[in-house]
Amino acid sequence: MTEGTHLPEKIKNVWRISAFINFAILLIIAIGCYIAFIFLNWQWLFWPGIGFGAIAIIDLIFELILVSYRYAFWRYNLTADAVELQSGYIFKKLVSIPIARVQDVTLSAGPILQSQKLQTVQITTASTSHKIDGLEPQTAEQLRRQIMQLAVEVKENDV
Numbered sequence: 001m002t003e004g005t006h007l008p009e010k011i012k013n014v015w016r017i018s019a020f021i022n023f024a025i026l027l028i029i030a031i032g033c034y035i036a037f038i039f040l041n042w043q044w045l046f047w048p049g050i051g052f053g054a055i056a057i058i059d060l061i062f063e064l065i066l067v068s069y070r071y072a073f074w075r076y077n078l079t080a081d082a083v084e085l086q087s088g089y090i091f092k093k094l095v096s097i098p099i100a101r102v103q104d105v106t107l108s109a110g111p112i113l114q115s116q117k118l119q120t121v122q123i124t125t126a127s128t129s130h131k132i133d134g135l136e137p138q139t140a141e142q143l144r145r146q147i148m149q150l151a152v153e154v155k156e157n158d159v
Helices: 011-039 043-073 111-115 137-158
Strands: 075-078 082-087 093-098 102-108 119-125 129-135
Touching (some): 011 043, 011 129, 043 082, 075 137, 082 129, 093 119, 102 137, 119 137, 129 137
Antiparallel strands (some): 075 082, 102 119, 119 129
């Protein structure tokens, strides 16, 4: 797949918010280790606390740097016989979900996606589930309808 549809620009904000949430969780663990080290005199928690703090900072930096990369190389495409998901440039990944295997298409949005007015399209087959995160609600609904319509057509033709 050389062409495809990019996600909306707002998905970058979702990825940044997620990076800061991950940072906050790791930082809370590091602070907890530090508090236990100081006040409970748990000497063994000194290095794990330092490790969690360092991992929190390194993870935040890498996730924020990779937002633009992730956005530039994440695409999806709907063809008559498959939904194709492509990501990565260095570590390329191309997933083709055959329309004939599609069992369910679900729209959902957690709090972060809702704050950006975006939705996730989850495509479920008998063996796996794949997500397209961060679509505009109208686009997500249109994609869901198209996939389900193609799936129904394929199943009618097989009978």
